[in-house]
Amino acid sequence: MTFTKPVLISGGGVASLLLASSLRRSNIPFIVYERDASPIFRAQGYRLRLSPEGLDAIEKALPPAKWETFWATCGKTGGAGLVSIDPVTGETTGQGIDAANPSTAPQEVLSSRDGKVVGISRGDMRKLFMEGIDDSIRWGFHVRSYELTADGVRAVFADGSKSEEGCLLVGAEGIYSHVAKQLSGGKLKVYDLGSRGIHGQAPTAAFKGLGEGVFRLIDETTVPGSKIFLITNVRARDMDDPNIQFGWTMGGSPGVVKAPNDDYTLVGKPAADIAKSLTANWHPRFKPLFEQMDEREAAFWKITCSSPDGVPEWPNEPRVTVIGDAVHSMTPAGGIGANTAVRDSELLGRLLSEAGEFKNGTTEAYEKEMRIYASEAVKTSFRNSQFSLGTKIDMNVTVEPRDI
Numbered sequence: 001m002t003f004t005k006p007v008l009i010s011g012g013g014v015a016s017l018l019l020a021s022s023l024r025r026s027n028i029p030f031i032v033y034e035r036d037a038s039p040i041f042r043a044q045g046y047r048l049r050l051s052p053e054g055l056d057a058i059e060k061a062l063p064p065a066k067w068e069t070f071w072a073t074c075g076k077t078g079g080a081g082l083v084s085i086d087p088v089t090g091e092t093t094g095q096g097i098d099a100a101n102p103s104t105a106p107q108e109v110l111s112s113r114d115g116k117v118v119g120i121s122r123g124d125m126r127k128l129f130m131e132g133i134d135d136s137i138r139w140g141f142h143v144r145s146y147e148l149t150a151d152g153v154r155a156v157f158a159d160g161s162k163s164e165e166g167c168l169l170v171g172a173e174g175i176y177s178h179v180a181k182q183l184s185g186g187k188l189k190v191y192d193l194g195s196r197g198i199h200g201q202a203p204t205a206a207f208k209g210l211g212e213g214v215f216r217l218i219d220e221t222t223v224p225g226s227k228i229f230l231i232t233n234v235r236a237r238d239m240d241d242p243n244i245q246f247g248w249t250m251g252g253s254p255g256v257v258k259a260p261n262d263d264y265t266l267v268g269k270p271a272a273d274i275a276k277s278l279t280a281n282w283h284p285r286f287k288p289l290f291e292q293m294d295e296r297e298a299a300f301w302k303i304t305c306s307s308p309d310g311v312p313e314w315p316n317e318p319r320v321t322v323i324g325d326a327v328h329s330m331t332p333a334g335g336i337g338a339n340t341a342v343r344d345s346e347l348l349g350r351l352l353s354e355a356g357e358f359k360n361g362t363t364e365a366y367e368k369e370m371r372i373y374a375s376e377a378v379k380t381s382f383r384n385s386q387f388s389l390g391t392k393i394d395m396n397v398t399v400e401p402r403d404i
Contacts, residue, residue: 002357003028008155008166010143011173012036014122015324015341017129019170022061022349024133032133033155033163035142035173047233047247049119049214050074053373054339057346062129070128075235076116078212087217087230090283117214119233121247122338143171144178146320153319167358169320170348175304175399177326184314188306188322190329190399193385193392194254195303196264197332198275201245204238206288212236217286219279226253228278232289248289249332250275251303264300271298304329304399308382310375321363323348328374329399331385340377344370 007023009016012034023030050058059067084093130137142158146169155163171179175190212234219228232248251257256278260270272295279290306329323344330337348366355362386392 003167005029005152005165005167005358006031007352008033008153008163008169010155010169010171010179011177011324011326012126012137012139013172013174013324013341014125014129014338015345016170016172017126017133018058018061018342019172019323019345019349020133020136021063021066021129022345023352024136025061025063026349026353028352030136031163031166032137033141033143033157034137034139035158037140047119047121047249048125048338049117049233049335051335051339052113054335054342055113055118057339057343061342061346061349066128066131069131070120070125073124073128074118074120075233075238076114076118077214077233077235078116082214082216085215085217087219087279087282087286088221090285093218117233119235143173145182146179148317148319167319168352168363171320171322171326172324174325175329177322179320180322180326183317183320183322184312187312187314188327190304190306190325192399193303193305193331195251195385196254196257196259197249197251197301197303198257198271199247199249199297199299199301200272200275200289200293201247201297202289202293204241204244204246206292207232207234207246208239209285209288210234212239217282219282222278222281223252223256226256228252228256230279230289245294245297250278251332252278257300259300264302267296267299269295269298271300301332302399303331303385305331305382305385306378308379310378311371313371316364316367318360318363319358321348321366323370327370328378330378330381336377336381336384340374343373 006029009020009030009032012032016032020030020032058070062070085091086093143155144158145156147154147156149165152165152167153169154165155169169179171177171183173179180188210232214233215231217230222228228250230248230250232246234246238244257274259266272293275298276290279286311328324341325337328340330340347369351362351366
């Protein structure tokens with residue numbers, strides 16, 4: 001490879017670290033700048049279900065030995081697929097699509113490989129992707145903008161200092177990306193859908209009443225006129241391991257989940273208490289998920305989404321591009337966002353490797369292909385969220401880049 005300057009990557013999330021792993025595999029120099037002070041600075045979020053496309057992208061991007069470790073770490077769930085349950089009565093309402101609304105419920109294909117649902121926690125994924133590249137990660141650097149040089153680019157940090165010169169800057173800071181806003185001239189927008197949720201974890205014993213499978217609980221009676229949903233994945237292989245916790249993800253229609261003082265950065269007991277309160281009248285079959293939860297791991301989250309019209313176009317800048325949530329934020333429905341993000345990482349990493357050096361046209365080719373699959377993914381994600389929670393987009397309620 002003849003890359004004389006490193007690829008600069010803004011953000012240290014899943015997409016960033018997979019891209020970095022891909023670049024290391026191709027001997028392309030890079031530096032990752034992450035605003036957090038360390039990899040354990042914040043809660044890692046919910047468990048991700050990997051689609052066939054997401055798994056393929058990860059396998060292509062990682063070195064073979066690293067992929068084998070990743071695959072061995074993933075949970076593989078059998079069972080009857082997605083099972084819908086009324087959490088108040090405890091009755092099963094359908095399998096696969098919602099039985100009550102077969103014509104309107106979104107189709108969800110769960111199995112990824114070998115007839116199994118494959119999943120992994122964000123924390124584990126981030127840790128695995130980070131292995132072997134930690135020497136090129138710089139912690140505590142918050143990218144606020146960038147400036148082009150005669151034949152390169154520099155990231156500009158919140159304190160006014162600048163990075164070394166790179167051949168390319170990849171914005172991957174998620175929904176609060178300053179790089180995305182500057183690059184697109186404000187065309188890339190993220191909308192706050194108003195819905196909020198809570199992530200929780202509990203020992204495997206708390207899930208024995210469910211059995212193996214992927215379960216979706218939808219409660220339409222506790223809060224009149226609103227919905228509360230919970231999704232969890234119970235893996236038989238790990239069921240009897242006392243050292244493992246299973247996670248669940250809860251969400252509610254706008255106004256259902258409210259953090260104290262509207263502070264959604266809170267973690268721990270405040271989030272755990274709200275989850276317990278909202279599920280107080282749920283069937284005894286599900287009580288252990290909350291009664292036995294690890295309160296320290298509870299965390300709030302917001303449901304956001306890019307425009308369901310798709311990824312907009314902007315004038316290509318050969319030395320700057322964006323991946324992941326920075327360019328296509330999605331609702332958590334179906335885990336589509338993370339699977340699309342890793343496709344970005346594999347595609348961009350592969351194009352850079354095939355080029356053998358920095359070339360004009362590489363980011364243009366990446367953005368052209370990315371817009372096709374990412375636009376479809378955003379539309380599907382928003383449609384699924386409409387079905388699950390009745391979410392709507394208010395074009396006046398956007399999420400703006402900020403210091404967090």
